Amino acid sequence: MTPLSYLLQRGTAMIMVPLIVTHLIVIVMAVQGGLSAEEILGRTRGSAAWAGFYALFVLAAAVHAGIGLQTIAREWFSLSDRAAAIAGHLFMLALIGLGARAVYAVVWA
């Protein structure tokens, strides 16, 4: 792990703490009157605030998980630094892609 990846992983963890707490509170509140797609989409569609919230969440989670999996690949599967970095970056890009698609789907689609 380089100083930059260390910094990014700790930084994204700090970013995610309030996001996770907010996300959990919204889940608990949202299911109070039953859970329906209409209710969720009614809250998120066209909302720049929720788009920004989940876009930041996706980005932070993708970077955090990419770096973490890079470490696991290096330590548990004995990949070289370079191979582990490639694997970590690919996973990060996949998470960003899937996450961006989900955010687009609940806000604009």
Add this chain to the structure above:
Amino acid sequence: MSGEKTLGVDIWRGGADGRYQSFEVPARENQTVLDVVTYVQRHLDSALAYRFACRVGVCGSCAMTVNGRPRWTCRTHVSRVAKAGRLTIAPLQNLPLIRDLVTDMTPFFDKWQRARGRFVPGEGPRDQLAPVPPDKPERAAASAAIECINCGVCYSACDVVAWRDDYLGPAALNRAWAAWNDVRDGDRTGILKAVSASGGCHNCHTHQSCAAHCPVSLNPTFSIAGLKRASIKAKLKGELAP
């Protein structure tokens, strides 16, 4: 040994593909693990290879794995560690095995050099002594880390060393932290560059096995955390550029 109380001991013999050999030694009221190994070598099997020097916890050369945990054997009393009247003694983990209980410490000390845990003089005049007040925070941090006896116990206990062979390890990083806190050093940034390279301090998982096992109660995890903080600050200031 008829009628005498005895202690069963299994000792690793041979190289990496060796096996445990069982011995019976006299059980004494006050007896260290090193006493047991020495008894075996002097009375039962003179071919047993092991390493020791001072026998009083200063030199750090007698560390072995005792009942699964790395320990300094000269200061480890049998009564404290023997399980059901038996001892299992193996060489230190995470180091190449030479034979029996003797490991090759070369990688361990090579990493001390890689971590730049040595003094580099500054360019000031030689006749001018740098004042270092004892209560200065850097001096206090260096003092807390400086009493390492190079035994290799923390290196053997560290999971990250087991997982990646280029990881510098707790002892070398602890030494680098002590060196970085020496305000007389002429290239403190060089230490941060050394510990930020591949296999450096940022790989520590903070498991604290090193602190839990250190026989002289140092806390290398704390030292590594200090290196992480210092190197991140240097990184943000652009001081770690090659």
